[in-house]
Amino acid sequence: MAVSKKLTSDPIYVLLRHDAWANRRLLEICLALNDGELDRDFGIGPGSIRATLLHIVTRYYFWTDTIGERRTRPRRVKLGASASIPDLLTALGPATDDLRAVAGMAVKDGLEANIRPSWSAAPLLTKGAALVHVCTHAMHHRAQLLIMLRRLGRSDVLAAADNIGTAEWQSEAEAGTLKAPKLPRPFRRES
Numbered sequence: 001m002a003v004s005k006k007l008t009s010d011p012i013y014v015l016l017r018h019d020a021w022a023n024r025r026l027l028e029i030c031l032a033l034n035d036g037e038l039d040r041d042f043g044i045g046p047g048s049i050r051a052t053l054l055h056i057v058t059r060y061y062f063w064t065d066t067i068g069e070r071r072t073r074p075r076r077v078k079l080g081a082s083a084s085i086p087d088l089l090t091a092l093g094p095a096t097d098d099l100r101a102v103a104g105m106a107v108k109d110g111l112e113a114n115i116r117p118s119w120s121a122a123p124l125l126t127k128g129a130a131l132v133h134v135c136t137h138a139m140h141h142r143a144q145l146l147i148m149l150r151r152l153g154r155s156d157v158l159a160a161a162d163n164i165g166t167a168e169w170q171s172e173a174e175a176g177t178l179k180a181p182k183l184p185r186p187f188r189r190e191s
Contacts, residue, residue: 007174012111012128015135016103018169020096023056023138026145027089029160032184037152038085045144052145054079056138057088060095063134066117067127068102103131156184 008014030038030049038050046052058079064070079091106113111128125133142164149157160181171178 005174005176007170012103012107012131013100014166014170015132016096016100017173018166019135019138020092020100021169021173022142022164023096024089024092025164026142026161027053027085027092028183029149029157030085031089031186032154032157033085033152034187037154040148040152042148042151044147045141049145049148050083050085051081052141052148053085053088054081054083056141057091057095059137060092060099060134062117063130064095064099064102066115067099067106067130067134069115099134106131154184160184 008017030053033049039048041047042049044052046055079087083091106127111126111131113127114124115127115130116122116124117130146161149161160183162181168178172180
């Protein structure tokens with residue numbers, strides 16, 4: 001099958017675009033969950049689905065500032081421990097766009113530049129390694145989320161969460177040769 005659109009091939013941009021797409025997909029799937037399901041402690045990673053999603057989104061801010069060597073930080077959406085899934089979706093777009101912009105500057109200026117994150121005993125790493133870390137860090141937490149979602153036992157959620165890998169991203173989002181799975185129905189609060 002011929003694809004008319006040029007597909008992403010630069011590994012850094014594949015990582016960044018797939019990462020944003022996969023995180024968005026999981027957030028959209030989690031719109032179907034109620035607060036009890038979102039806040040259930042599974043004893044994995046940050047503990048709950050909500051806490052893990054919050055951790056993924058807020059780490060974009062930290063790493064973007066670190067890689068961009070920012071002394072002042074842009075204004076951002078404030079996200080608390082009880083952030084809603086719509087709030088996290090709202091914050092994800094600008095966070096991943098900002099990371100892509102900083103990545104573009106890092107590629108232009110040189111990925112070999114050394115940086116040191118701001119926590120005590122932080123490792124010394126290059127901007128290139130930091131960009132890879134951001135994406136593999138989220139991948140690690142997405143795997144935890146998939147385990148949590150599986151433990152909920154909801155077939156509608158599992159069907160939508162299956163296949164969020166790089167091949168599915170490029171086939172679905174870029175090439176248009178794969179159809180997106182049906183998302184579960186969003187949870188509606190009783191008024």
